[in-house]
Amino acid sequence: MEHRIATFLSRLSRTWLAAAVLAAVAIASATPAPAQDFITVASTTSTEQSGLFKHLLPEFKKATGIEARVVAVGTGQALDMGRKGDADVVFVHDKVAEEKFLAEGFGVKRLEVMYNDFIIVGPKNDPAGAKGKDVVEALKKIAGTSTPFTSRADKSGTHAAELRYWKLAGFDPPKGAWYRETGSGMGPTLNTASGMNAYALTDRGTWLSFKNRGELVILVEGDTKLFNQYGVMLVNPAKHPHVKKDSGQKFVDWVVSPAGQAAIAAYKIDGEQLFFPNAKP
Missing domain, CATH: 3.40.190.10 (Periplasmic binding protein-like II)
Structure with missing residues (x-):
């Protein structure tokens, strides 16, 4: 009788030990690893x-x-x-x-x-005659001919710079059906300009990495005001x-x-x- 009790207690002890080990493993598994820095x-x-x-x-x-x-x-x-x-x-x-x-x-x-710098890109046939080194004169010609222009209009650094150039050109802000606001980033805005064959202000870095250029080319660059x-x-x-x-x-x-x-x-x-x-x- 005493032997049976001892055997039972031994088995029970081993069961408890196994359960404790499993519980510890489960807790360890549930504890998240330290967050990566x-x-x-x-x-x-x-x-x-x-x-x-x-x-x-x-x-x-x-x-x-x-x-x-x-x-x-x-x-x-x-x-x-x-x-x-x-x-x-x-x-x-x-x-x-x-x-x-x-x-x-x-x-x-x-x-x-x-x-880097900003540039103005537009249709290679340049219907507004904007090509050159003077960003303000270029914008005057684009607005004066009501040639389509796409703007980010997203309160970005590029958009802020664009609005400063328009103000210098006498348009604060520009208005009209020719002025298209995308409310999006530089890539999507360039896609819109490419699809519309329109002018746009862009940073040179995004332009160099942009693939969907269509008929667009660089038309205005080199003005010190375009420093970015x-x-x-x-x-x-x-x-x-x-x-x-x-x-x-x-x-x-x-x-x-x-x-x-x-x-x-x-x-x-x-x-x-x-x-x-x-x-x-």
């Missing part, structure tokens, strides 16, 4: 659609182990993401809007990263304590470092450089 970068469609980030971000991760996840929207929307604390870093190209963001206390420090500067800022953790301050700052530091600047300069399409690093030491 990543940051959210709110940036522009031009840096995304030009292919720059596909080239740049693997180099950043290789150097730091940090993954940067990009949300590509217009500059205005990117800065609004920063204001709401929905991004750790903003990487945009509208200096006036960036300085306002900084003055409001939403950014820590604005650093210049790189530049990009800046980067860490979103202020004093405004949003959940901002990943250390990882975000590593991105800012890397992109303006010699390694980051070299990576930007190395990005080319068909041998042509899309962005030119100009971070100040």
